[in-house]
Amino acid sequence: MLASLDRVTKRYPRADGLRDFTVGFPAGEVVGVLGLNGSGKSTLLKLLAGLLFPTSGTVTAFGGPPRLNRAKLIYLGENDSLWTWMSPKDAEAFMRGLYDDFDVARYRGLLDSLSVPQRKTKAMSKGERGRLRLAMALARDAKLYLLDEPLAGIDLLSREKILQSIVREWHKDETILLSTHEVAEAEGLFDRVLYLRDGRLALDVGAEDLRNQGRSVVQAFREVLG
């Protein structure tokens, strides 16, 4: 198992992020993490990234605490977390200096395919910044990708480019967890789908199983969470 949560509860001062949550992620699958706002999607991904510590239970990534293995995983947060002065060239220097697995040629190829302009992020649109962040993330050769709402607030064409890049860059030994509200657009990507409701795992199902039942990911979303 590449990563797992074992009976994890994450409690915030005013709410529970996750409650008694158990799930495992083997290598080589694209997992959709779906749910309404406040269902615990971001908490799940942050716990796996080691950005949050569980209130109780155990989170494991690569056989140990995620924080100790952060060089092997990629977390793309929902925050627009780039400095305003940063250009794609600066981002390359930043990533190359800090991550051994950063592939410069792959990064430059991603910049091209995602049509990221060569200017500072403060002069970029939200979609352009989102594509730059994705290029930075996907240019690493990690095994676990935690992508939290990479499509949020981004125009249709940019969303399509991002999804195409995720498909193109994915390798069979890598696991991607993708949280999104754009369920219809992303559903073709998923091997497996987690439906979260109020911090609990409402349904954990293979996308193929859903299709065999004649249901789409979107339909199941409405049935389980509606």
Add this chain to the structure above:
Amino acid sequence: MKGFKTLFWLELRRSGVWALALIGSLAFWAWGLYQARGVEGGDPAEVHAILLAMAAAIGAIILALMVGRLRGETRGGQYQLLLLTPPSGAAHIAARFTFALATGTAYYIILGGLAWWSLRMMGTSVDAGSAAQLVLAIPLYGTAIAIAPLVAWTLLLMVFISAYRISGTGWIPGVVMVLGTPFALRWLFEGIGRVAYSLPAWPLLGRLTSASTFLPAAGDGSPPKAVVDNVIQLSQEPVWIMLALTIVFLVVASRVWREVEA
């Protein structure tokens, strides 16, 4: 230390404007000193001393603000991004500390140069050794006993507050540490005052010669002069105490960085 070079570069990009503004502000103080050289109804030397002291104090405050600014750092997500990078907390803290210390050192060395210039304007001649000490040794001494621990303390404060931000209670350690700082300083100064000063002091400013109106004219008719030897003696003990404290602050800040939740 892996990643240090990149993190230092990042700090330069992140805070370079602050550093340049800080050092550039010395032009303002130089202008003030120049204007005060012939001040009427007051002692120019006294005005110069006040201006230089103000420049030193304000420089320290701006430096602390540069290091400790949190806004746009954690809310924008950059801190979160940095927490996910493989370099250790020590590398992150060391990069920030080194950049701030380099900026502070440059600032105070230039300020030392202004002090030397001020003496020249006051008609005090300084031998070469003393001039070098004024421009280098005293600023470095001040950096060691005041700026280094101040920067390290600010970094610790910043990281400690960050550790509580996720739960929305960052203001509690913030208030505790800010309110506690004056008490900690008082305790520190009292402690330093009680230290047995047994190490030999460093004599500085070997010879200052200044024009004097209080001494009788020399027999050859040349202007009267006051010659003062060994004007300043700097104790060693505070340097070692403050450097030890600086290291302790940095080690704790590095450890806390590892524990910070974004």
